[in-house]
Amino acid sequence: xxxxxxxxxxxxxxxxxxxxxxxxxxxxxxxxxxxxxxxxxxxxxxxxxxxxxxxxxxxxxxxxxxxxxxxxxxxxxxxxxxxxxxxxxxxxxxxxxxxxxxxxxxxxxxxxxxxxxxxxxxxxxxxxxxxxxxxxxxxxxxxxxxxxxxxxxxxxxxxxxxxxxxxxxxxxxxxxxxxxxxxxxxxxxxxxxxxxxxxxxxxxxxxxxxxxxxxxxxxxxxxxxxxxxxxxxxxxxxxxxxxxxxxxxxxxxxxxxxxxxxxxxxxxxxxxxxxxxxxxxxxxxxxxxxxxxxxxxxxxxxxxxxxxxxxxxxxxxxxxxxxxxxxxxxxxxxxxxxxx
Amino acid sequence: xxxxxxxxxxxxxxxxxxxxxxxxxxxxxxxxxxxxxxxxxxxxxxxxxxxxxxxxxxxxxxxxxxxxxxxxxxxxxxxxxxxxxxxxxxxxxxxxxxxxxxxxxxxxxxxxxxxxxxxxxxxxxxxxxxxxxxxxxxxxxxxxxxxxxxxxxxxxxxxxxxxxxxxxxxxxxxxxxxxxxxxxxxxxxxxxxxxxxxxxxxxxxxxxxxxxxxxxxxxxxxxxxxxxxxxxxxxxxxxxxxxxxxxxxxxxxxxxxxxxxxxxxxxxxxxxxxxxxxxxxxxxxxxxxxxxxxxxxxxxxxxxxxxxxxxxxxxxxxxxxxxxxxxxxxxxxxxxxxxxxxxxxxxxxxxxxxxxxxxxxxxxxxxxxxxxxxxxxxxxxxxxxxxxxxxxxxxxxxxxxxxxxxxxxxxxxxxxxxxxxxxxxxxxxxxxxxxxxxxxxxxxxxxxxxxxxxxxxxxxxxxxxxxxxxxxxxxxxxxx
Numbered sequence: 001x002x003x004x005x006x007x008x009x010x011x012x013x014x015x016x017x018x019x020x021x022x023x024x025x026x027x028x029x030x031x032x033x034x035x036x037x038x039x040x041x042x043x044x045x046x047x048x049x050x051x052x053x054x055x056x057x058x059x060x061x062x063x064x065x066x067x068x069x070x071x072x073x074x075x076x077x078x079x080x081x082x083x084x085x086x087x088x089x090x091x092x093x094x095x096x097x098x099x100x101x102x103x104x105x106x107x108x109x110x111x112x113x114x115x116x117x118x119x120x121x122x123x124x125x126x127x128x129x130x131x132x133x134x135x136x137x138x139x140x141x142x143x144x145x146x147x148x149x150x151x152x153x154x155x156x157x158x159x160x161x162x163x164x165x166x167x168x169x170x171x172x173x174x175x176x177x178x179x180x181x182x183x184x185x186x187x188x189x190x191x192x193x194x195x196x197x198x199x200x201x202x203x204x205x206x207x208x209x210x211x212x213x214x215x216x217x218x219x220x221x222x223x224x225x226x227x228x229x230x231x232x233x234x235x236x237x238x239x240x241x242x243x244x245x246x247x248x249x250x251x252x253x254x255x256x257x258x259x260x261x262x263x264x265x266x267x268x269x270x271x272x273x274x275x276x277x278x279x280x281x282x283x284x285x286x287x288x289x290x291x292x293x294x295x296x297x298x299x300x301x302x303x304x305x306x307x308x309x310x311x312x313x314x315x316x317x318x319x320x321x322x323x324x325x326x327x328x329x330x331x332x333x334x335x336x337x338x339x340x
Numbered sequence: 341x342x343x344x345x346x347x348x349x350x351x352x353x354x355x356x357x358x359x360x361x362x363x364x365x366x367x368x369x370x371x372x373x374x375x376x377x378x379x380x381x382x383x384x385x386x387x388x389x390x391x392x393x394x395x396x397x398x399x400x401x402x403x404x405x406x407x408x409x410x411x412x413x414x415x416x417x418x419x420x421x422x423x424x425x426x427x428x429x430x431x432x433x434x435x436x437x438x439x440x441x442x443x444x445x446x447x448x449x450x451x452x453x454x455x456x457x458x459x460x461x462x463x464x465x466x467x468x469x470x471x472x473x474x475x476x477x478x479x480x481x482x483x484x485x486x487x488x489x490x491x492x493x494x495x496x497x498x499x500x501x502x503x504x505x506x507x508x509x510x511x512x513x514x515x516x517x518x519x520x521x522x523x524x525x526x527x528x529x530x531x532x533x534x535x536x537x538x539x540x541x542x543x544x545x546x547x548x549x550x551x552x553x554x555x556x557x558x559x560x561x562x563x564x565x566x567x568x569x570x571x572x573x574x575x576x577x578x579x580x581x582x583x584x585x586x587x588x589x590x591x592x593x594x595x596x597x598x599x600x601x602x603x604x605x606x607x608x609x610x611x612x613x614x615x616x617x618x619x620x621x622x623x624x625x626x627x628x629x630x631x632x633x634x635x636x637x638x639x640x641x642x643x644x645x646x647x648x649x650x651x652x653x654x655x656x657x658x659x660x661x662x663x664x665x666x667x668x669x670x671x672x673x674x675x676x677x678x679x680x681x682x683x684x685x686x687x688x689x690x691x692x693x694x695x696x697x698x699x700x701x702x703x704x705x706x707x708x709x710x711x712x713x714x715x716x717x718x719x720x721x722x723x724x725x726x727x728x729x730x731x732x733x734x735x736x737x738x739x740x741x742x743x744x745x746x747x748x749x750x751x752x753x754x755x756x757x758x759x760x761x762x763x764x765x766x767x768x769x770x771x772x773x774x775x776x777x778x779x780x781x782x783x784x785x786x787x788x789x790x791x792x793x794x795x796x797x798x799x800x801x802x803x804x805x806x807x808x809x810x811x812x813x814x815x816x817x818x819x820x
Binding site: 181182183200201202203204205290292293306307 | 428559560561631632633635636637641644781783784787790791794798799800
C-alpha cells in the first residue's frame with residue numbers, strides 16, 4: 001500500500017538533517033587549504049561566468065572568418081592569428097600599416113621611420129603603456145609623498161590632485177583636442193617651434209598625437225597612482241621612522257631603507273592595475289585624435305568589429321593574452337618575494 | 341574625433357547636433373526600442389527616422405502625410421543621432437528579422453550594402469509600373485542610382501531628399517575686387533576651371549585682404565574619401581575604380597585606378613593651393629589660397645572662417661548656405677554659390693563618367709522592411725512621399741531638398757527659406773553628382789583613402805608615392 005511504501009514526513013526530515021550533519025562534519029574535517037578553497041568557490045563560479053566564459057567565447061569566434069552580414073561564418077582555424085602575425089591582416093586594420101613592427105606592406109624597414117613603427121598596433125600600445133605607466137608611477141609617488149606629510153592646506157592639495165582623475169575621459173579628450181587643434185589650440189605653435197610636435201596636421205601626425213595622448217593620460221591618471229601609493233604609505237608604522245630618526249638616519253636613508261621597501265608591494269599592485277588599464281587605451285585616442293592615426297590594440301578591435309568579427313575577436317584575445325602574461329609576471333614576482 | 345561628422349555630414353550644424361543629442365536621449369527613453377517591437381500604436385506604420393527632425397517637426401510631418409491622403413497612423417521612431425551607429429542598429433534589426441520599423445530612412449551611402457546583404461525589400465516588386473517609371477523619369481538619376489541593385493537595376497529605396505555640396509563665396513569680398521551682380525549671376529550656374537577659379541580666389545583674397553582664400557574639409561575621416569577628394573579627383577577625370585559604372589562593384593573584378601596621372605594631378609593641385617613653395621606645384625594655379633589647417637578640418641571647422649567673413653570661398657553642403665546666408669549672419673546679398681570647378685570636361689575625362697563639375701552626393705532614401713506586418717500601409721507612406729506636395733512640404737518643413745530636379749524651378753521652392761535663393765546652383769550640382777563607391781568593403785577602403793589624400797595635402801608624402809601605396813592597399817582590400 002502506498003501509505004506503507006512512502007516514508008513519512010518525520011523520516012524525510014531526519015534524513016535531511018542527517019545529510020546536513022554529514023556535510024557539516026566533512027566541512028569541519030577539511031584542512032585549512034581545502035576550507036579556503038571552499039570559501040572561494042562562489043568567487044570561482046562568478047569569475048568563470050563573467051570572465052572566463054566571454055574569453056573562451058572570444059577565442060571560439062576568433063576561429064571563424066565572419067564578414068558581417070555576408071553569409072555564414074566559416075571555420076578557418078588559426079588563420080586569423082596567422083594573418084595577424086604575418087601582416088596579411090593589414091587590410092582589415094584601418095590606419096594601421098601593420099599589427100607588428102617589422103612587418104610592412106610596402107617592404108620598408110619600420111625602425112628607421114618613427115611613424116612607420118608607430119602605425120603598428122602592438123608598438124603603439126606598448127610604447128603608450130610603458131611611457132605613461134612609468135611617468136604616472138613617478139609623479140604619483142611624488143604626489144603621494146607630499147600628501148603623506150602633515151601640512152596646512154593638505155585637503156586642498158589633495159583635492160587639486162584628484163580633480164583631473166574625476167574628469168570623464170571624453171571631457172579630458174576634448175580639452176586636449178582643443179588645446180592642440182589648429183583653430184583653437186594655444187599650445188601647438190609653441191611646442192611645434194621647439195620641435196616637440198608637428199607644425200601642421202598635429203592631431204593627424206601619429207608621433208605627435210601619441211605624445212599628446214600620453215601626456216593627457218599622465219595628467220589624468222597620476223592621481224590614481226598617488227591615491228594607491230598614499231594608502232600604502234599610511235599603512236607604514238610611524239614608529240619605524242621615529243626609531244630611524246633617533247638612530248641618526250638621514251631623510252634619504254629613511255626613504256631608501258624604510259619607505260621604499262615597505263611600499264614596494266603596494267607599488268607593484270598599483271603598477272599592475274595601471275598597466276592593465278593602459279593596455280586597453282581607446283577612449284582618449286578616439287576623442288583626441290582617432291584610431292586611424294593612433295592605432296592601439298583596443299582601437300583595432302573596435303575598428304574591425306563591424307567588418308571582420310573573426311579578426312576582431314583574434315585581436316581581442318591577443319590583447320587579453322598579453323594582459324594575462326603581464327598579470328602573471330607581476331603576481332609571480334610578488335609570490336617570489338613573499339608579498340603574497 | 342570631436343567635431344567630426346559622420347558619413348555625408350550634410351545636415352549637421354552645431355545647433356542641430358545639440359538638438360540631436362537631446363532627441364536621441366529622448367528616443368532611448370521613449371522607446372527603449374531600437375530593437376523593435378515595443379511601444380507605440382499597434383496599428384501605426386513605424387518609421388525609423390532622423391532623431392532631430394522627429395523631435396522638431398514630427399507632428400507637422402504626420403499632418404503633411406495625412407493632408408496628402410495617408411490614412412494610416414505614422415509613428416516616427418528616432419534612431420541614433422550618429423549615422424554610423426544608426427546604420428549598425430538597423431543592420432542588427434533587419435538581420436534579426438524584426439518587423440519594426442516598417443520603413444526606414446537610410447543614408448544613400450548605406451543602401452547598396454543593405455541590398456547586397458538581402459536585408460531590404462525590392463520596391464520594383466512592390467510598386468506599380470507607372471510609379472517605377474516616375475522614379476526613372478522624374479528623379480535625379482545619380483541619386484536614384486544609389487537606391488538600385490547594381491546587378492539588376494531594381495529599385496530598393498525611394499529617394500526622399502538629396503544633398504549636394506556647392507562652392508560658396510563671399511560676395512562682399514568679390515565686390516571689393518571689382519565683381520558685380522552680372523558676374524554673380526553667371527557664376528551661379530556656369531562652372532569655372534580650377535585654374536580660373538584659383539586665380540579668381542587669389543585675386544579676391546588679396547583685394548579684400550582676408551586670411552583665407554578657400555576653406556574645405558580634408559581631415560582623415562570618411563567625408564574626405566566619400567566627398568571632397570572624390571569630387572576633386574572626378575573633376576580631373578579620375579576615379580577610384582575605373583569610372584562611374586564600377587561605383588557599386590563588383591568587388592574584386594573592377595580595376596583600381598588611383599595611381600593614374602589624373603588622380604595624382606588632382607592631389608598636386610590641392611597641395612599647390614596650400615604650399616607656396618611646393619616643388620611639384622601645378623603651373624598656372626594660384627598657391628597659398630588654402631590653409632594647411634584644412635587637413636584637420638571637417639564641415640563645421642571649415643565653415644567657421646567663412647561665417648566670420650574671413651574667407652573668400654568655401655566648399656560645403658547646402659546646410660552651410662542656410663547658416664551663413666541667414667539674415668543674422670552674412671545675409672543673402674553677401675553670400676553666393678557656384679558649381680564646383682573642374683579641370684577637364686567630361687569629353688576629355690580619362691575614366692568613364694567623370695570629368696566636368698562634380699559634386700559629391702548626400703541624402704536619404706526610404707526603404708521597406710521585408711518583414712513588415714503592415715506592408716500596404718507602409719507602401720501608402722512611400723507612395724505619398726513620391727508626390728510633389730510632400731517633397732515640397734518636406735523642403736518647407738525642414739529644408740530637405742526635393743529629389744526631383746523639376747521642383748527646383750518651382751516658385752514654391754524658390755520662396756522657401758534662405759536656401760530657396762540658391763536652387764539654380766544646387767540643381768546644377770545635383771545633375772553632376774558623383775556618388776561614393778559604396779560596397780561591403782567601402783568602410784575599410786574609405787579609411788585608407790582619407791589617410792592617403794590627407795598625407796599628400798599635409799605635405800607628408802608625394803602624390804605619386806601616396807597613390808601608389810593606396811593602389812596596393814585598395815587592391816588588397818578588393819581581393820579579400
